[in-house]
Amino acid sequence: MENHPEPLICGYNVHRQADRKAMLEALGLTSIAELFSPIPQDVRLGRELRLPAPHSEWALGRHLRELAGRNASTRSHLSFLGGGVYEHHIPAVVDSLTSSEELLTAYTPYQPELSQGLLQILFEYQRMLSLLTGLRVVNSSLYDGATAMAEAAWMACAATGRRRVLASSRIWSEWKAVLELYMRGRGVEAAYVAADPVSGRLDLRSLQESFARPAATFILQTPNSLGILEDIPAAAALCRQHEALLNVSCYPMMLALLKPPGELGADIVTCEGQPLGLPLSAGGPSLGVLACTKRLREFMPGRLVGEVRDIHGKPALALIMQQREQQVSREKATSNICSNQAHQAMRAAIYLAALGERGFRELAAQCAAKARYFREKLLTIAGVEPAATGPFFNEFALRLPCPVPVFLERMLERRVFAGLEVDGNLLVAVTEVRARAELDEAADLFAETIGVLKQ
Amino acid sequence: MKQTIFDISRPGVSGAGLRDPDFGELDPSQWFDAASLRTEPIGLPEVSEIELVRHYTALGHRAYGVDDGSYPLGSCTMKYNPKRHEPLAKLDGFAHAHPRQPESTLSGLWELLFHLAEYFAELSGMDCFTLQPAAGAHGELTGLMIVRAWFESRGMKRDVVLIQDSAHGTNPASASMAGYRCKMIRTTPEGWTDLDALEAALDDSVAAVMLTNPSTFGLFEKNTREIAERVHENGSLLFYDGANMNSLMGIVRPGDMGFDVLQLNTHKTFSTPHLSGGAGSGPCGVKAFLEPFLPIPVIRRDARGYFPDEDRPQSIGRMKSFHGHVSVLIRAYCYILTCGPQGLRTASENAVLNANYVQARLSPYLPPVFGSRCMHECLLSTAQLRVSAFDFAKRLIDHGMHPPTLVGAGCVYFPGHLRDAMLIEPTETETRESLDRMIEKFLCVAREALEDPELVRTAPHTREVGKILPPGSHGPPRAHEQKRRAPETWPGEGQHDHPELPQR
Numbered sequence: 001m002e003n004h005p006e007p008l009i010c011g012y013n014v015h016r017q018a019d020r021k022a023m024l025e026a027l028g029l030t031s032i033a034e035l036f037s038p039i040p041q042d043v044r045l046g047r048e049l050r051l052p053a054p055h056s057e058w059a060l061g062r063h064l065r066e067l068a069g070r071n072a073s074t075r076s077h078l079s080f081l082g083g084g085v086y087e088h089h090i091p092a093v094v095d096s097l098t099s100s101e102e103l104l105t106a107y108t109p110y111q112p113e114l115s116q117g118l119l120q121i122l123f124e125y126q127r128m129l130s131l132l133t134g135l136r137v138v139n140s141s142l143y144d145g146a147t148a149m150a151e152a153a154w155m156a157c158a159a160t161g162r163r164r165v166l167a168s169s170r171i172w173s174e175w176k177a178v179l180e181l182y183m184r185g186r187g188v189e190a191a192y193v194a195a196d197p198v199s200g201r202l203d204l205r206s207l208q209e210s211f212a213r214p215a216a217t218f219i220l221q222t223p224n225s226l227g228i229l230e231d232i233p234a235a236a237a238l239c240r241q242h243e244a245l246l247n248v249s250c251y252p253m254m255l256a257l258l259k260p261p262g263e264l265g266a267d268i269v270t271c272e273g274q275p276l277g278l279p280l281s282a283g284g285p286s287l288g289v290l291a292c293t294k295r296l297r298e299f300m301p302g303r304l305v306g307e308v309r310d311i312h313g314k315p316a317l318a319l320i321m322q323q324r325e326q327q328v329s330r331e332k333a334t335s336n337i338c339s340n341q342a343h344q345a346m347r348a349a350i351y352l353a354a355l356g357e358r359g360f361r362e363l364a365a366q367c368a369a370k371a372r373y374f375r376e377k378l379l380t381i382a383g384v385e386p387a388a389t390g391p392f393f394n395e396f397a398l399r400l401p402c403p404v405p406v407f408l409e410r411m412l413e414r415r416v417f418a419g420l421e422v423d424g425n426l427l428v429a430v431t432e433v434r435a436r437a438e439l440d441e442a443a444d445l446f447a448e449t450i451g452v453l454k455q
Numbered sequence: 456m457k458q459t460i461f462d463i464s465r466p467g468v469s470g471a472g473l474r475d476p477d478f479g480e481l482d483p484s485q486w487f488d489a490a491s492l493r494t495e496p497i498g499l500p501e502v503s504e505i506e507l508v509r510h511y512t513a514l515g516h517r518a519y520g521v522d523d524g525s526y527p528l529g530s531c532t533m534k535y536n537p538k539r540h541e542p543l544a545k546l547d548g549f550a551h552a553h554p555r556q557p558e559s560t561l562s563g564l565w566e567l568l569f570h571l572a573e574y575f576a577e578l579s580g581m582d583c584f585t586l587q588p589a590a591g592a593h594g595e596l597t598g599l600m601i602v603r604a605w606f607e608s609r610g611m612k613r614d615v616v617l618i619q620d621s622a623h624g625t626n627p628a629s630a631s632m633a634g635y636r637c638k639m640i641r642t643t644p645e646g647w648t649d650l651d652a653l654e655a656a657l658d659d660s661v662a663a664v665m666l667t668n669p670s671t672f673g674l675f676e677k678n679t680r681e682i683a684e685r686v687h688e689n690g691s692l693l694f695y696d697g698a699n700m701n702s703l704m705g706i707v708r709p710g711d712m713g714f715d716v717l718q719l720n721t722h723k724t725f726s727t728p729h730l731s732g733g734a735g736s737g738p739c740g741v742k743a744f745l746e747p748f749l750p751i752p753v754i755r756r757d758a759r760g761y762f763p764d765e766d767r768p769q770s771i772g773r774m775k776s777f778h779g780h781v782s783v784l785i786r787a788y789c790y791i792l793t794c795g796p797q798g799l800r801t802a803s804e805n806a807v808l809n810a811n812y813v814q815a816r817l818s819p820y821l822p823p824v825f826g827s828r829c830m831h832e833c834l835l836s837t838a839q840l841r842v843s844a845f846d847f848a849k850r851l852i853d854h855g856m857h858p859p860t861l862v863g864a865g866c867v868y869f870p871g872h873l874r875d876a877m878l879i880e881p882t883e884t885e886t887r888e889s890l891d892r893m894i895e896k897f898l899c900v901a902r903e904a905l906e907d908p909e910l911v912r913t914a915p916h917t918r919e920v921g922k923i924l925p926p927g928s929h930g931p932p933r934a935h936e937q938k939r940r941a942p943e944t945w946p947g948e949g950q951h952d953h954p955e956l957p958q959r
Contacts, residue, residue, distance in 0.1 A: 015886070349460075
């Protein structure tokens with residue numbers, strides 16, 4: 001019994017009473033209380049924390065399963081939700097490989113001699129995202145698409161010395177809120193540029209007018225919040241004319257088929273990286289992808305992995321250009337980011353490698369094909385019309401002949417997340433995971449529900 | 456560098472079995488105009504699944520995690536990450552829930568987040584929490600934006616934040632991002648915040664004072680109450696960097712010490728895995744008077760149940776999209792429930808016990824920099840040895856352990872005179888036997904440093920790559936070393952280049 005560990009009631013603690021006693025003796029102490037003598041009595045808690053009693057592993061499991069069971073999910077409902085994060089299939093091999101204890105329990109590779117494996121996965125991630133975005137430099141990594149957009153806006157301010165940023169009015173509303181908050185902190189003015197009401201695309205004349213006062217950058221989201229693909233070269237031309245940097249935020253899946261924004265004139269590209277093998281997880285953790293031209297590298301926030309040499313001259317990988325970062329430059333750092341989304345970046349790399357060139361392209365093509373199939377079906381419903389005429393990828397907006405919130409409620413009763421309401425329109429996202437039979441069935445349900453509500 | 460995934464790519468291998476027969480062969484050129492389509496392959500690698508598995512399994516083995524052995528990286532709290540949390544965070548109702556689902560379909564999630572926020576409040580003595588921040592630094596920024604909004608709501612302009620010179624680098628970086636000027640408060644020779652320097656800097660431009668307690672020296676700031684009084688008398692707010700909260704659970708609460716706003720690091724105190732550098736989570740807690748400014752949404756409870764409240768006119772806005780790092784927060788929730796109040800207190804006690812044990816056993820060779828009793832981590836000096844702390848740390852790698860934190864490496868930044876200091880945080884999940892083995896390794900390197908300093912200076916010798924000298928982060932080596940270390944192998948800026956894209 002004397003060897004019975006005390007911590008049966010104490011979580012993950014490892015010391016027995018006898019261990020603590022022996023260790024205290026080695027310190028010349030007789031009680032744990034003496035260890036805390038530097039803490040003045042008058043600030044101490046002096047009572048037990050009011051927290052639930054310890055749970056056994058099975059009680060914990062029961063409790064968590066009960067909580068999870070009360071949530072609906074894309075597994076219990078048929079989902080057409082998008083708006084920046086999407087239900088894509090995640091190959092089991094991605095989960096399997098990223099569950100290795102080394103990748104889970106290591107810390108930031110500050111000690112490169114011990115961390116060449118981690119560094120190499122991040123290095124491969126940087127290269128893959130560089131290929132996708134068409135820009136030379138990719139960091140590893142930022143928190144999510146929204147903070148990546150905001151950090152990219154500041155990069156442009158730092159690089160140009162200007163304190164004004166322009167953004168398309170058709171960026172996800174939550175991301176706008178994040179951008180505005182970050183810019184308020186930095187003392188940067190953020191202004192929005194209108195979209196054309198017919199095509200749903202950016203109104204280039206508005207952009208031209210907005211440049212009447214100099215701006216560091218213009219931020220363009222594509223597909224935009226109506227699902228419309230934007231004209232990157234046109235925006236790039238105007239930005240060049242006004243010596244502003246073009247900042248493109250895009251859905252990574254479109255990069256499989258469409259020209260990389262870096263080739264079309266974007267100076268900085270950001271993505272919400274969740275579609276690249278990350279579970280939805282009710283919104284997080286996701287992944288902020290940030291890519292830029294080599295010229296802008298010194299303004300980049302976050303970790304960069306690069307090639308260095310060890311003292312014997314042998315090539316190795318390490319975190320580089322740390323003088324940009326807070327642990328070296330403190331208040332002059334490009335950002336405060338420390339913990340980032342390294343694990344999510346690794347997932348993205350492994351996901352892309354698992355799909356490979358052909359797999360990734362096939363998957364993106366299926367997203368586009370299935371979205372078109374479904375959209376055609378929905379457009380045959382009386383009173384349903386496209387909300388905009390511009391090109392789209394796998395998410396599209398419709399005008400319904402009935403109030404969208406009521407429609408969504410009725411569809412929810414049939415266990416369908418039918419889409420999102422955006423400015424009175426219904427925004428529908430379709431990915432590769434939808435089978436044709438599901439789309440057929442859903443289209444019938446859409447028609448039936450709209451028919452009832454229209455009466 | 457070993458072969459990359461690109462090096463083993465075999466065109467034509469990937470994509471097998473992905474096609475949906477209902478849609479057949481697809482031709483994107485029918486949907487998009489030719490000018491917008493890619494004309495060349497992306498260049499992604501193509502490997503079979505077994506090749507993929509072997510490649511990344513091998514890379515995983517070339518890393519070092521807490522499960523491999525001691526990881527006394529100061530200020531990072533590399534404690535054991537319980538396995539039981541992993542499957543629970545991946546339950547369908549969490550992992551496959553879309554953040555834009557109707558709010559009524561996520562009642563289990565709201566309930567979990569609501570209670571977790573309450574637990575954090577009880578642990579820290581604050582009144583309310585937002586769980587949105589993505590990491591500790593993000594929590595700092597959240598707190599400072601709240602401070603700023605509070606002053607603005609009172610029509611006051613204050614543009615300075617005071618920070619300890621030993622603070623985590625994130626503190627001044629966050630203050631800059633929130634639009635503040637930073638002024639550093641020096642440390643006394645005993646390792647405390649210099650009260651005279653603080654007094655001299657406190658004027659009506661100071662919005663907040665950021666304090667890490669225990670400090671990054673592993674010392675409990677004994678004057679914390681006096682500091683709180685002075686800061687509040689000055690009309691300023693007191694910010695607590697909760698990175699070192701692992702030493703205080705159930706013992707003392709920042710809220711009771713007079714702090715107005717703080718951030719916690721779930722990947723430190725609450726055992727969520729460090730995941731090779733993230734994702735973490737940095738919940739931000741405030742006293743009641745700052746509650747209206749919390750970012751949206753705030754999870755609340757009313758007669759209908761739990762729900763995310765977005766109707767908050769005084770809110771600072773959003774720090775990130777959606778609800779924070781949900782799967783990380785679930786693990787923290789599981790940790791608190793498994794440990795219970797006693798288990799958490801015992802964890803903090805043992806963390807402090809372990810650090811003091813290590814400090815006491817090592818002090819003959821590696822004396823504590825400040826000589827006092829430490830909290831959950833100890834700051835030891837290599838000044839008595841014939842090698843630098845950096846060299847010492849690298850030699851530990853040959854002995855099969857992760858080095859402690861040094862200046863600029865790891866999460867902390869010490870004032871310049873502490874170049875020869877190592878910050879050692881064993882954490883509570885190391886047994887006495889494990890600590891003894893760790894101590895033996897430190898002592899062994901200390902002996903080597905005296906007997907064969909060259910062996911130590913050129914370490915590590917057992918890894919696939921030799922010592923890597925990071926310019927910028929550790930500063931130039933001392934003059935006599937610079938000569939010996941053959942400058943031609945010094946990795947200068949020019950070599951720090953991102954790889955070129957392959958030519959097409």
